[in-house]
Amino acid sequence: MKKSFNVRGMVVMAIMSALGFVLMILNFPIPLMPGFIKFDFSELPAIITSFALGPWYGVGVCFFKNFLHLIFNTSTSGVGELSNFLLGSIYVLTAGYIYKRHKSFKTAVIGTVIGSVGMAILGIITNYFIVYPFYAKVFMPYEAILGMYTAILPSADTLIKALLIFNLPFTFAKGMADALICFVCYKKLSPILKGNKT
Numbered sequence: 001m002k003k004s005f006n007v008r009g010m011v012v013m014a015i016m017s018a019l020g021f022v023l024m025i026l027n028f029p030i031p032l033m034p035g036f037i038k039f040d041f042s043e044l045p046a047i048i049t050s051f052a053l054g055p056w057y058g059v060g061v062c063f064f065k066n067f068l069h070l071i072f073n074t075s076t077s078g079v080g081e082l083s084n085f086l087l088g089s090i091y092v093l094t095a096g097y098i099y100k101r102h103k104s105f106k107t108a109v110i111g112t113v114i115g116s117v118g119m120a121i122l123g124i125i126t127n128y129f130i131v132y133p134f135y136a137k138v139f140m141p142y143e144a145i146l147g148m149y150t151a152i153l154p155s156a157d158t159l160i161k162a163l164l165i166f167n168l169p170f171t172f173a174k175g176m177a178d179a180l181i182c183f184v185c186y187k188k189l190s191p192i193l194k195g196n197k198t
Contacts, residue, residue: 009053012193013060016045020065024084025073033166034148042084044178046092047115048186051108052193055096062088079134083126090122091115091175108183116175123171124163132159 020042027038042065050058066081066088074081091112098111136142142159149162156162190196 008195009057012053013049013057013064016049016061017064017068020045020061021068021072024065024069030170032152033170034145034152036148037167037170039170039174041178041181043088043091043175044181046088047095047112047178047182048189049193050092050096051099051182051186052190054100055093058092058096059089062092076131077134077138079131083123083131086126087119087123087171091119094118095179105183108186109179112175112179112182116172116179119175120168120172123167124160127163127167128159 023044024040024042027040029035030037030039043062046058046061046065049061062085066085069084070078070081092115095108095111095115098114099108101107132142132145135145146157146159146162149156149166153165156165
């Protein structure tokens with residue numbers, strides 16, 4: 001029985017990873033954000049999987065969708081995928097763990113809010129110490145990166161200001177947008193993912 005559950009879990013994880021990869025490609029720009037920052041719903045399959053099968057399955061979806069993106073569609077030499085994996089993992093791991101302890105709509109909301117906060121804070125750290133330094137060396141200098149922020153808001157004249165003003169709320173909103181869609185469709189999808197008859 002346990003073996004069957006693990007096999008089903010792996011199959012579901014593979015399907016949801018592929019869906020996450022497709023959603024990752026279908027990104028789009030957001031008004032009042034620098035052009036290189038794109039919005040996507042690729043954490044949606046991961047958070048659904050985390051709630052349905054457990055948080056580590058959700059982390060698996062985050063890993064494999066980024067692995068697929070690294071192979072087929074990367075434009076960041078793996079740094080963007082690493083950051084996306086870390087942010088997505090803290091989001092689904094936190095939300096999934098809180099939900100697993102007591103499964104209710106309330107804990108799902110609490111979990112996704114805390115997970116979104118964690119993702120937003122970790123995003124500041126990874127962008128400041130990993131992603132933007134890499135971009136500055138490989139793609140464009142810091143001055144050009146900051147220029148895309150100051151063109152929108154002149155007071156965002158340092159990297160940490162730009163990240164706090166723009167990236168922090170953006171990442172939080174991204175997590176909550178995925179959560180909102182998850183809440184709408186989870187009850188219908190959960191029995192299918194778990195293999196329960198409706």
